[in-house]
Amino acid sequence: MNIYNTHPVTGEYIGQGVAQVSPLEPEVRDESGAVIREAVYLVPAHAVTVAPPVAKPGKRRHWNGAAWEYRDEPASVPGQSEQAPEPDVPQCSPWQVRKGFNARGMRAEVEQYVAAASQEVRDGYEFATVWKANDPFVLEAGAGLGMTPQQVAEFVAWCATL
Structure with missing residues (x-):
């Protein structure tokens, strides 16, 4: 849902x-x-x-x-730069991302990466309540697994369908 x-x-x-x-x-x-x-x-x-x-x-x-x-939209304030609204960012649940890791045969590699990573990454993997494709933790983990930010976004979007 x-x-x-x-x-x-x-x-x-x-x-x-x-x-x-x-x-x-x-x-x-x-x-x-x-x-x-x-x-x-x-x-x-x-x-x-x-x-x-x-x-x-x-x-x-x-x-x-x-x-x-x-x-x-609020009126712009003189002297402030115009900021484009952030587009919808792909996101999924921890359960969905783990299902994605399993489906792609990545689970062992991911768990090995997490075990060797910093405490912050280990905590993020264990306690994250949502995986957003633009989250620094998710991007760092993706890079550690050899994924580009675009590949991370596509993977998270796909996981959201599981």
Whole structure:
């Protein structure tokens, strides 16, 4: 299930993620394969399951607590450079990235890299709650495995489909 993350104060849309199935309330099927109980998904704070509307020039998308709304971009301040909004960055869950490592036969190489890496990298691998393709930890790990930033982004985007 896709989730849509929002800024904790303003409600502005900041990116898409994937909700995890609750380990306490997974989908239950009978012997014939019919669903007896749907899975319950864990939706983190400041995330919603309603997709935001299409982006519009000069507007920002905000969740108001009940629905998405467009708000005008803030006026630029004289003397400040114009910054383009950050594009949607591929991201996936730790579970999905590990499934990706397994599917590509990379798991042993990744675990070997992590074991020999700095404590910060080991902590990131163990405790990350989301893998964003532009995160310094993810980019550093990708480089350590011989991947370019583009390859890292493609891999993370692919993992998000698993």
